Amino acid sequence: MLAMTTTKRPVMTIAKLDRPGNGAWKHDDPETGYTLPSRYFYDPELYEAEKQTIFYRTWHLVGHVSEIAEPGQYVVCDVFQQSVLAIRGHDRVVRAFHNVCQHRGHRLVQTRRGRLGAVLTCPYHAWAYGLGGELRNAPNCEGVKGFSKSEITLKPVRLEEFAGFWYVNLDPDAEPMAKAFVGAEAEIRRYCPDLDNLRLVHEKDYHVAANWKVVVDNAIEGYHFPLSSQYHRELADIIDYDRWDPRAHGNWWVFKGPPKPGLTQAYGKPIGNAVYQTDWFFNLNLWPYNTVYVFPYADFFGTFLMMPAGPEQALVRCGYYRPDRPEPDLTKAAMDWFGNKLAVEDIELNVGVQQGLRSFGYDQGRYMIDPARNNTSEHLVHHFHSMVYDAIHG
Ligand code: FES
Ligand SMILES: [Fe+2]
Structure with a gap:
């Protein structure tokens, strides 16, 4: 059991003391709970604990x-x-x-x-x-x-x-993936029929000045999609956002949504007769950070790895894989849109959060949990924080 440490200068307000942040983090009720305390996102001792209790025991996509x-x-x-x-x-x-x-x-x-x-x-x-x-x-x-x-x-x-x-x-005694992630492979294959016939076409690393969990948090909630910048709003516009479904299955979690009806354009290109794997948005995460996804109307399969590179640094590695057939213009546009536009907006959001987490004026915030666990709900963020906390503290 790791001793709880507080490196941030305490802000002695009644509200702060009332919150469960100065001792054990209470996370049994997501609907009324507060987020994982800020120190979990920059404290070097907690970062070392994550190495031992999470990363040296979990599966890493090669x-x-x-x-x-x-x-x-x-x-x-x-x-x-x-x-x-x-x-x-x-x-x-x-x-x-x-x-x-x-x-x-x-x-x-x-x-x-x-x-x-x-x-x-x-x-x-x-x-x-x-x-x-x-x-x-x-x-x-x-x-x-x-x-x-x-x-x-x-x-x-x-x-x-x-x-x-x-x-x-790195753990010789780790549980086999088929046991650790029951049901995940079938779910991936459902949305990527070409999974066995892919080829790597591009890989890009982003060095992000944020804790790895800030990046994961941002990647597993759709609350910010229609509310932040241009390319996020475009994403919310091409999926049937109201039917977006974020769902946790223990060690893996998935969010997906069908296409918006009547769409004729995506990523600035006409859909026309474009070839694509699925018209759904599909994103699946394997604990702790391995992510695979497909975008609507795009004929590529993406990997999105949010690896820690320091208490306040992450390496985000994006892999782009394609079936062995000609690349449609729409797919090219989708890869460019994701890697050079949406990802850049997300990195700015991640860095902005990391800066704020250091503030004396913030320690924890409320999860925005919708009772229906719908498109805007942050229940996957709570689920992920709970997994991190339980891994560290046993
Ligand atoms: S041969 Fe490898 S370290 Fe000497
Ligand atoms: Fe985002």
């Missing part, structure tokens, strides 16, 4: 199966300083290893993706590993007393395929 399709192909996934390499061997088996040489600890590969030949060679003293992790050669090892190559292997990491993507987990 890449689509097509990115590790051939022998030697690899993708690297970093979880803080823990770098993990997922690679297909010449026996065609995909494995994951800690990305570290067993000699003096040099990182083995430095690039996010690549393709190796017969062996994986450390850049420092050229120890060479087979793609199954076994040490094949260590220069001059013949004269080293008691040195046995067969006793040295790369250290394995849990790896699973789930809904068309590879995921890793």
